[in-house]
Amino acid sequence: MQNSRLFALIRKEFIQILRDPRTLALVLVIPIMQLLLLGYAATNDVRNVPMAVFDQDRSPASRELLDAYRAADYFSIAYDVTTEADLQRLIEDGKAGLGLIIPPGFGAAIHGSEPAAVLFIIDGSDPSVAATGLSAAQLIGQNFGVKVQTQRLARSGIPLNGALPLQVHTQIWYNPDLHDSYFMVPGIIGMILYAITSILTANAVVRERERGTIEQLIITPIRPWELVVGKIAPYTILALLNTVEVLVMGSLLFGVPIRGSLFLILALSGVFLLTSLGIGLLASTVANTQQEAMLTVWMTMLPALFLSGFFFPLQAMPKPLQIISYLFPLRYYLNIIRTLMLKGTSILAVWPDVLAMTVFGIALMALASVRFRKRLD
Amino acid sequence: MAELNLLDARGLSKSFGAVKAVDGLDLLVAPGEIVGLVGPDGAGKTTALRLVCGALRLDAGEVSIVGIDLRREADRAREHIGYLSQRFSMYEDLSVLENIRFFAEVRGLKQDEWEPRAREILDFVGLGPFADRRAGQLSGGMKQKLGLAGALVHHPKLLLLDEPTGGVDPVTRQDFWQLLIRRVATEGVGVLVSTPYMDEAARCSRVILMQKGKQVAAGTPASLRERLAGRILEVRGTPLAELRHRSAKLPGVEDVQTFGDRLHLRLAAATGEGAQQAQSGLAAGGGVNIELVRLIPPQLEDVFIAFAAGEGKDG
Numbered sequence: 298m299q300n301s302r303l304f305a306l307i308r309k310e311f312i313q314i315l316r317d318p319r320t321l322a323l324v325l326v327i328p329i330m331q332l333l334l335l336g337y338a339a340t341n342d343v344r345n346v347p348m349a350v351f352d353q354d355r356s357p358a359s360r361e362l363l364d365a366y367r368a369a370d371y372f373s374i375a376y377d378v379t380t381e382a383d384l385q386r387l388i389e390d391g392k393a394g395l396g397l398i399i400p401p402g403f404g405a406a407i408h409g410s411e412p413a414a415v416l417f418i419i420d421g422s423d424p425s426v427a428a429t430g431l432s433a434a435q436l437i438g439q440n441f442g443v444k445v446q447t448q449r450l451a452r453s454g455i456p457l458n459g460a461l462p463l464q465v466h467t468q469i470w471y472n473p474d475l476h477d478s479y480f481m482v483p484g485i486i487g488m489i490l491y492a493i494t495s496i497l498t499a500n501a502v503v504r505e506r507e508r509g510t511i512e513q514l515i516i517t518p519i520r521p522w523e524l525v526v527g528k529i530a531p532y533t534i535l536a537l538l539n540t541v542e543v544l545v546m547g548s549l550l551f552g553v554p555i556r557g558s559l560f561l562i563l564a565l566s567g568v569f570l571l572t573s574l575g576i577g578l579l580a581s582t583v584a585n586t587q588q589e590a591m592l593t594v595w596m597t598m599l600p601a602l603f604l605s606g607f608f609f610p611l612q613a614m615p616k617p618l619q620i621i622s623y624l625f626p627l628r629y630y631l632n633i634i635r636t637l638m639l640k641g642t643s644i645l646a647v648w649p650d651v652l653a654m655t656v657f658g659i660a661l662m663a664l665a666s667v668r669f670r671k672r673l674d
Numbered sequence: 675m676a677e678l679n680l681l682d683a684r685g686l687s688k689s690f691g692a693v694k695a696v697d698g699l700d701l702l703v704a705p706g707e708i709v710g711l712v713g714p715d716g717a718g719k720t721t722a723l724r725l726v727c728g729a730l731r732l733d734a735g736e737v738s739i740v741g742i743d744l745r746r747e748a749d750r751a752r753e754h755i756g757y758l759s760q761r762f763s764m765y766e767d768l769s770v771l772e773n774i775r776f777f778a779e780v781r782g783l784k785q786d787e788w789e790p791r792a793r794e795i796l797d798f799v800g801l802g803p804f805a806d807r808r809a810g811q812l813s814g815g816m817k818q819k820l821g822l823a824g825a826l827v828h829h830p831k832l833l834l835l836d837e838p839t840g841g842v843d844p845v846t847r848q849d850f851w852q853l854l855i856r857r858v859a860t861e862g863v864g865v866l867v868s869t870p871y872m873d874e875a876a877r878c879s880r881v882i883l884m885q886k887g888k889q890v891a892a893g894t895p896a897s898l899r900e901r902l903a904g905r906i907l908e909v910r911g912t913p914l915a916e917l918r919h920r921s922a923k924l925p926g927v928e929d930v931q932t933f934g935d936r937l938h939l940r941l942a943a944a945t946g947e948g949a950q951q952a953q954s955g956l957a958a959g960g961g962v963n964i965e966l967v968r969l970i971p972p973q974l975e976d977v978f979i980a981f982a983a984g985e986g987k988d989g
């Protein structure tokens with residue numbers, strides 16, 4: 298075989314990877330750390346928000362209302378206060394996220410014909426906690442009201458059979474319990490593929506320049522494409538190992554399903570790698586030191602993470618940002634992998650994303666190969 | 675029959691911004707020849723070597739290696755080049771043997787070829803016993819030898835060495851040159867070597883003196899020295915500083931250099947009476963002890979200093 302050159306390059310790169318245990322450990326451990334951090338900590342599920350209650354009524358009705366709130370695990374009634382000032386202080390100190398004030402005469406009003414009122418005070422400094430608290434407070438309150446109304450009507454001789462005129466039935470598909478991890482784990486795969494391949498590839502090239510070995514490499518008859526392939530092949534293999542690692546851990550720790558074809562997921566991950574390897578190689582053509590390479594890659598990575606739907610849903614973004622998001626290949630990949638993993642559909646469901654990602658991959662690699670010269674100037 | 679030059683480079687030019695690093699340089703190397711590229715730091719030696727191996731793009735000029743046009747078929751031309759850069763450019767995290775294997779394989783040596791070749795070349799440079807040592811743990815001199823082994827492993831016809839003995843002790847330098855001379859003698863390779871050291875320049879079969887990217891003089895060491903024949907005086911005596919001061923004012927003296935405990939005076943023209951004139955000129959006024967004033971054969975250093983100062987202008 299003529300291509301002992303390419304094999305020699307790949308061999309050499311692997312020896313260097315294995316001789317650098319710190320980097321190797323990072324590459325293998327970082328995905329697990331990310332998975333644990335983002336899977337457990339970065340969750341929007343709001344549970345057990347401490348609540349302070351100022352019950353001025355202390356009637357069976359007020360206790361019944363409190364029980365209704367207690368039953369939903371959104372809140373825990375942590376403080377029972379006797380003045381409004383106490384309640385205010387608890388919220389100011391951040392000890393309570395919510396305050397509930399039940400006025401005197403609440404029980405009498407609810408059993409009479411007047412509407413009874415309670416006041417919910419919500420700490421809005423964390424909007425996601427506040428939003429969940431708000432909707433839960435309203436929902437539970439309305440249910441309580443409906444129950445009381447039903448009882449009232451029954452007493453006045455109009456039985457309702459428990460049914461309201463409108464019944465809304467809901468079914469949540471693919472992630473019935475709305476686990477955030479189902480959303481995060483596929484995202485983490487995308488982020489890790491992106492980060493590891495682009496940073497390591499850029500560093501692997503820049504390191505040659507930094508240590509002066511590029512000078513010796515340049516004057517060998519290695520073809521530029523062999524140099525490119527020799528540099529990216531080892532990191533592609535490493536990144537695909539990481540993909541499997543995160544898929545397995547995601548399934549074991551968080552029960553994230555893999556409903557689509559594993560082969561298709563890995564194959565399309567390979568296509569996505571073309572884009573991140575291309576970005577890494579491009580970064581290596583502008584950076585002179587490994588630090589510069591790292592920063593260059595980071596500069597592309599932060600906007601990519603925010604504008605690809607990794608953290609925040611794309612639909613919620615302003616229109617201009619949504620348009621910009623089409624520039625980030627991660628956007629397409631995240632949609633592909635989330636769809637394939639959770640919905641288990643075929644490639645047909647995501648073909649526009651696959652097409653866009655492939656075009657980006659080929660374009661970035663072509664651009665990188667053109668810019669990648671076997672010269673010092 | 676004209677012998678084919680291993681390296682035939684004409685009109686090499688390269689600028690970095692406004693600075694002309696190499697300006698219209700011609701470089702010819704024939705088989706069995708060691709050509710020295712001599713000049714101060716910043717003269718353009720490294721740039722010239724990088725142009726010749728295609729690591730830098732030429733602004734103008736032509737390079738052919740063993741008759742192959744470097745601009746058209748860079749990779750084919752490079753198969754015949756062994757290059758040792760000024761900076762150590764082997765992989766420090768690879769062992770000596772792994773480095774040699776890598777550079778042998780990327781140059782197309784096959785599985786059954788690289789190992790005997792690597793062993794042979796490591797024994798040649800004396801690194802055989804250190805084959806399994808990481809390159810990063812070698813001494814400076816051993817690193818240079820590893821670099822040489824890496825440049826020789828594919829049996830190139832043309833060796834390009836950029837200040838190969840920089841920062842290496844005198845004994846290792848001596849070793850290194852012995853290896854080089856042996857290689858040239860037995861394999862008939864051609865060598866283009868840059869060096870700031872005049873003693874190394876003296877070992878070359880031909881020397882090109884460079885200044886600000888241009889050739890200021892060229893020839894065999896002997897012919898270069900010949901150009902200043904009869905114009906270099908050696909002066910010994912005390913106090914040397916006072917002698918130096920007086921020498922500089924003597925009529926017909928172009929330049930004075932201190933070499934340890936003696937002075938070298940360069941005369942504007944070889945006259946026959948230079949030594950006597952200088953002797954009496956220096957003694958005038960008294961207060962100095964003149965041990966010796968004599969005409970000496972010029973050294974390459976004298977030649978270099980003279981040409982650096984704008985002497986000659988040979989083309």
